[in-house]
Amino acid sequence: MTGKVKSFLKMTWLNAAPWLLIVFISMQVLSSLDKSVDQAKYSYSRKVISYGLSDANTDAEVVERIQTWQNDKWGAQISAIQTGCDGDMEFINSLLSNRNGAMICRIAK
Structure with missing residues (x-):
């Protein structure tokens, strides 16, 4: 050069x-x-779910509560779970000790 x-x-x-x-x-x-x-983006959904599950201490109680929400057509809670299932699986997985959030998503769909 x-x-x-x-x-x-x-x-x-x-x-x-x-x-x-x-x-x-x-x-x-x-x-x-x-x-x-x-x-x-997921803050509101997390708060709705956390509040609704605040007194659920075991995996069975969490699943039972979500099944009740689905059966009773609790729209805000089920919609919050569906929103989490669509884009915040890390949080959804954290709801159960075995990190099987897919089971929660199947209930809420």
Whole structure:
């Protein structure tokens, strides 16, 4: 490479560095916002389910309560479970000690 080419590349890099830093920081901010939005998306469903199951201490009680909600057509609770089944399986799995959230989803469908 000639001296002019090296000089040009060096100046181009030095001029581009602040812009690259701005792009990098912007991507980090957008990524953290995306995670916050994803957490907030299921917040209401989690609260409805948690409140409804607050006194259910065993897996059998959890399943029985959800079956009661389904039989009695408790729309808010069943819809919250369906929302969780569609996109928040980590939470649904955490409702049972054996992490078998699929069983809960089958009841609520």
